Amino acid sequence: MGYDLGRFQGDVDEELICTICGGVFQEPRQVSPCEHCFCDECIQEWVKHQQTCPVDRNPITPSSLGPAPRILRNLLARLKITCENEQFGCQAVVKLDGLDSHLSQCEYNPKRPVLCEKGCGLEVPLDELPDHNCVQELHKVINTNEKRIQGLEERIQEQDTCIGHLREEVSILKELVRSFRTSANGIGTPDETERAIQTGRWLASLKPAKVKRWGGMISTPDGVLQNIIKRALADSGCPQHLLSELMANAHERKWPPGLSTLETRQLNRRRYEQYIAKRVPGRQAIIIMASDNEHMGESMIVEPGIVMVFAHGVE
Template sequence: MGYEITRFNDEVDEELMCTICGQVLESPVQIRQCEHCFCGSCVHEWFKHQQVCPVDRNPVSPVEDLIQPPRILRNLLSRLKISCDNKDFGCTTVVRLDSLGAHHNECLFNPKRPVPCDKGCGLVVPLDEVPKHNCVQELHKLLNEKSERVDELVSKVDNLELQLNDQYREILILKEIVRSMRTSVCGSLSNTDETEKAIQTVRWLSTLKSARVRRWGGMISTPDAVLQAIIKRALGDSGCPSHLLTELMANAHERRWPTGLSTLETRQMNRRRYEQYVTKRVPGKQAIVIMASENEHMGEAMIVSPGLVMIFAHGVE
């Protein structure tokens, strides 16, 4: 839609008029073959119904046949003097057509001119919305939008974490396969059996939740037979592979622990290192599993193969 002709002080040449809307050309385009010019919005709306020139009715391709009008026509348009869009609101300014956009953004009579709220919220609002602007309501709305954005980001992070966990489990499986193939020697089991055991181990570990120990001082280093039986049953119910179950429970006593944990004195010395363990919780019990494959960074003095079970009086989350 073009500019209303009544907004111009001088007489406008009819060559600068759009034959579709009858107004002065706005964002004009030209048809390549016949050189007829129209408002960009007018001719695109026209082509939604029929793809012919509005003047001579010759076929037109909207994609290939529309071009920019010649410079002389654009210059003639830019020099026309036009009244401000906000004339009805009190603005008496008359500017060149090519300066209309810049003036509109700065016009003091523009009802949509952005202004800072003078009530203290610090938001920028359109001038005509200032009287009904509610700082508390707008800030609450802004807070909700930010909260929704944070929720979206948290959801994306959670999805990425799940993907990373899946990749981590796959890496562990490959790692266990490689380790089992390297360590497997002549014995009762073939390399294939060792590989299958490694896969079972990693799959089981992936079902256990990560544990957090709040009170390492609650560690029970010499659990009695009854306590060991309770933890062993819980491990079995969690799906712990049978080839691991016996070894892990044997390693639940300090006599099978590595040198860094084997005595009360060494446990006191290494207490600060405990937080570096990668731990999995025995479901429903105050006990954790520390597997060698997940704790190679701890060194031989702090881990034993294939892993160990630590039982606590309290403090496991």
């Protein structure tokens, strides 16, 4: 709907008046190709019921509506209009393009937000302040925030699920690639493919590991300790075909050259942080899979991976 003509100072050109509502254009829109202009709200409502221009009855559609010419918008901007809060005492006369800015600060605006001084500190429309109940409004704020938090938690859960699926797919693809590379003819057999899929799914279910104290590494775990780690891996769902291979690589005698002796481990200790590792659930141990650590080179990784046991320092 347009602005009431009676609010303007001086004469208003008839070219600036909407023929639908009879008021001065508010957010004008132009119809093509006839180039007639109307208030946006007026013409939007019009085309819902009639598909012809209100002036010349030429066919129009919602897609026919476009922005009003710049010269028309400039003419509107220069018009002077009284504040709509005149009935409440405001005597201001402003240019039309400054009306919104004035209304947001007008001290006579009954909807102007003010701070409640009763204790809640909420912003309240001026005309609602006498009936404002701090306790009720704070309950509304709490309920709204709780709903937002619940919505965010649901979105996070959905995203976590999606990320989990993506991690599983990536792990499976990595294991498939590894399987094909190690296969004698470069093409994985159905059994090798199935084992790669099982391995990828299992790895995706494990949490990433962070080692804070590499000095706590036990490079020569005894049989009892190895059995404890083996049982933890089995309980986590480690595929049987992989379990024995990993546990065989839990001792320094099966580690790659860069880790096989105390001397080489000390030389390469700066590289440890580059490992991508998985946590053995419930134990101070990690798994460093070859498929995740190709960037480390052959001197720091072996197929299918390494198990490292620690006295402490694994998160």
